[in-house]
Amino acid sequence: MITEAVVQTNYTPGILVVDDEVRIRDACRLVLEDCGYGVCVAATGAEGLELIRDRHFDIILLDLMMPEMSGFDVLAKVKALHPDTVIIVITGYATLEHSLDAMKKGAFDFIPKPFTPEHLRATIAKAIYYTQTLRDIADTRSRLRTLVNRISDGVMCTNHENRVVLANPAFLRMIGCSAESVIGSSTDEFINIARIREIIKETLNVNDSRALELTEEIPVNRHSRSEEIILNVRCTPFRDRTGRNIGVITVLHDITALKKMDRMKSEFVSTVSHEIRSPMNSVLMQIQVILDGLAGELTEKQRDILTRAYRKVENLAQMTTELLDLARIESGLITLEREPVAMADVIRDQVAFYLPLAASASIGMDIDISQELPPVLANRRNMEEVLSNLITNAIKYSPGGGRITVSASIANDYLHIRVKDTGMGISAEDQHRIFERFYRVKDKKTRYINGTGLGLVIVKSILESHQGRIKIESQEGEGSTFSFFLPILTD
DSSP, X not given: OHHHHHHHHTOOOXXXXXXXXXXXXXXXXXXXXXXXXXXXXXXXXXXXXXXXXHSOOSEEEEESSOSSSOHHHHHHHHHHHOTTOEEEEEESOOOHHHHHHHHHTTOOEEEESSOOHHXXXXXXXXXXXXXXXXXXXXHHHHHHHHHHHHSSSEEEEEETTSBEXXXXXXXXXXXXXXXXXXXXXXXXXXXXXXXXXXXXXXXHTOOOTTOOOEEEEEEEOOXXXXXXXXXXXXXXXXXXXXXXXXXXXXXXXXXXXHHHHXXXXXXXXXXXXXXXXXXXXXXXXXXXXXXXXXXXXXXXHHHHHHHHHHHHHHHHHHHHHHHHHHHHHHTTGGGGSOEEEOHHXXXXXXXXXXXXXXXXXXXXXXXXEOSOOOOEEEOHHHHHHHHHHHHHHHHHTSOTTOEEXXXXXXXXXXXXXXEEEOSSOOOHHHHTTTTSTTOOOOXXXXXXXXXXXXXXXXXXXXHHHTTOEEEEEEETTTEEEEEEEEEBOOO
């Protein structure tokens, strides 16, 4: 199999035979040239070293016991000059002690004298396969290094001792490091951004094999720039076959431009929404005056047209309000308005508030809080908005005779709150998109239900700004359960 592999690589190695016996040199040359290999010979260690200085040999057949300079001395010098050269020892003193000593000094294999042509060919074939494998590894590493150095994202690889194995120029540039190379350095020695150092160490110490990566957006102030940049930092552990962490791959992506675009977009939406909300509210008031009969009697047809117009404008007004709320959330303003919040009280208040609306749609509502709930650090108005959106959605998308249950419990260090309904349910395809802006599930059952497609986006944004998350479990025709998690306030 080794011989076939060598033939398939189409690789012709350079071979040097160093032996003081003429018959050994000639025999090796005859056998190896017959195999198609290029062979040089040397009668002494000094002569062999002269040839090695002039050119590189992939394989050297080296006699251990030679006059003037022994094979052990030649072995040491060859390894110093060409560490990747494969050395096969030829010795008539094939004792275990000599063999082990040669292996310790870097020999690949040994052939005891006398040897057969078949033995020589097999040993050379094994050596060629080994050298070709080393070449392939070196070529792969070279291609990988070129690729990593060319990409615009910063990439760094550290080992289990938190020392750098690889770091591309983009990584050094993003962290403001001017060193030409940091290979072998500890991250503490050249990364002056404390949070990046912390994330790398946290990733290295993660014991859970299911943990994939740690991600965080970090603002960075650089002396060479007048304004801060924002880096998306991703740290991924890599493990050996036993699952033990042996290092961390850190990737930096400059998202400053994206953040600026998002901010500009939010500011534009906020400005437009604010400018059109007042006129629309004014239109709603005027239509309501007409509907109330204060401007004269209306025919049934006129009332029907105005009622439909009122609902459309009301829907637009709601959208502008929700866009303003979303812009406010994304701007980070709500992070300044947090306090300890008892979510049990918020749940009871919201259920009590929407109980009449549910009753008018023939839908029952229950509360299931099995234990005393600890407080969360949150903005109370935003928590009310989260529950309001989820409860009103459950009412809108549940048929008469259905039931809504709002429950809460403790899950590890999180408060787990669920809003469950027995409504229409959501298909698996739509579940992946319901948290997108303006996306609404549209089918023959839902096309008459008004909505903006922003409610769940606001819910998700609020929860993420509170270091929480939301998920959905649903089946068509069997109802939906929206679950969200908030970190519990610790002392």
